[in-house]
Amino acid sequence: MLDDPGLYGPRRPLPLRVGPVPGESTGSFVNRLAHANGLSLAAFLDRVGQGEASAYPERVEKYPQSTEMYVNEAGLRYLAVLADLSPVLLQRDLPSLGAGRLLAGGPEEAAEWRWPWEPVAGHLVRYCPSCGDDLGVGEAVWLMSPDSWQVCLRHGYWSDDARGRGPGFMELAELPETVTAHRLRQELAERWGQAGEELFADSFQVAVYWWTRMPDTVCWVRRAWAAGLDAREMRAAPLVIYPEAAELARAMLDFERAGQRDTTDRSRWLAGVEQLMAGWGVDVAEGRQxxxxxxxxxxRGVLAPSSPAGGSGLLLGAGHSRIASRTGPVSQRSCLTWQLGMAAADM
Incomplete structure (x- = not known):
């Protein structure tokens, strides 16, 4: 039984159902549900409550890769009735309907929705088209991703939040090292839980630092060209540095697990990583900082007792933990606070 939408809410679902894709943006789902039932977005939104679609509903409908929809609790109930799904199931699959993203207003408030031109959090990234075909989805699906990219290992696609500039997808057939890097990132997260994710975030941020100063590094230029991208455009950076970031994350894990942190041990580890950098063609002197x-x-770090629920219990140093977030994109999960696109002098 779906939640009661209240006195003024919709009483029955729309005739044709659309299943949400896990991680999908609310705007993407709503567009698909409206189109499946022969409705324009504006006509559909009249059924969801009061709101503003950036004052231009037609632009919102035309550019789903640029904007996201948010609702209050009553609006969530309305949407659940129209979709013939419980609010809990919608919140499970659509991140922007989570409790922390609902608009203000209690259950007795009028249903409201907002469609700001920029998402409140995350990146709108295109869902793998082959995965969409497998699900029988008839139009483009956009994910609300914490990072600005997504990797589909099944079909070998890289997609990002480029918003229509350049190719929509990059095929990874000519970039097997990027596929390997993504698998390694997944292995670190599965084996080491939160610590594995944060160490990859740290290594990725180091690689961002390197790319900002050395975008013409040969292996990065080659990968950008193979993907059909300009080597110096910021969009290319996550794709081209992924392999080095993954290998560096594994080296950082070795350092943390060893638990040997005096000056000699740190110097020995640094020398080993500098050898890796030289092999990658990354300027050692420029990248050491x-x-x-x-x-x-x-x-300082501690190897805690093994925990079945939380990986193997590797705890990172206090200096890391004071800065790094446990959620969000890699830039927030890292203890290194620079951002992709920041001027080199500001890092």
Missing amino acids: ALLVWLGRHR
Whole structure:
């Protein structure tokens, strides 16, 4: 039994159902549900409550890769009735309907929705088209992703939040090292839980530092060209640095697990990573500073007892934990606070 939408809410579902894709943006789902039932977006929204679609509903409908929809609790109930799904199931699959993203207003408030031109959090990233075909989805699906990219290992696609600039997808057939890197990232997260995710975030941020200063590194230029991208455009950075970031994350894990952190041990680890950098073609002198910052925030760490619920219990240094977030994109999960697109002098 679906929640009662209240006195003024819709009483029955729309005739044709649409299943949400896990991680899908609310705007993407609503567009698909409206179109499946022969409704324009504006006509559909009249059934969901009062709101504003950036004052231009037709633009919102035309550019789902640029904007996201948010509702209050009553609006969630209305949407649940129209979709013939419980609010709990919608919140499970659509991140922007989570409790922390609902608009203000209690259950007795009028249903409201807002459609700001920029998402409140996350990145709108295109869902793999082959996965969409497998599900029988008849139009583009957009995910609300914490990172600005998504990797589909099943079909070998990389997609990002480029918003229509350049190719919509990059095929990874000519970039097997990127596929390997994504698998390694997944393995770190599965084996080491939160610590594995945060160490990858740290390594990715170090690689961002390197790319900002050295975008013409040969292996990165080659990968950008293979993906059909300009080597110096910021969109290319996550894709091209992914392999080095994954390998560096594994080296950081070795450092944390060893638990040997005096000056000699840190120098030995740094020398080993510098050898890796030289092999990758990354200028060692230019890139060392980011590694020194990371070492400074990982001076102390503890290997906690194994925990079935939380990986193997590797706890990172206090300097890391004071800065890194446990959720969000890689830039927030890292103890290294620079951002992709930041001027090199500001890092």
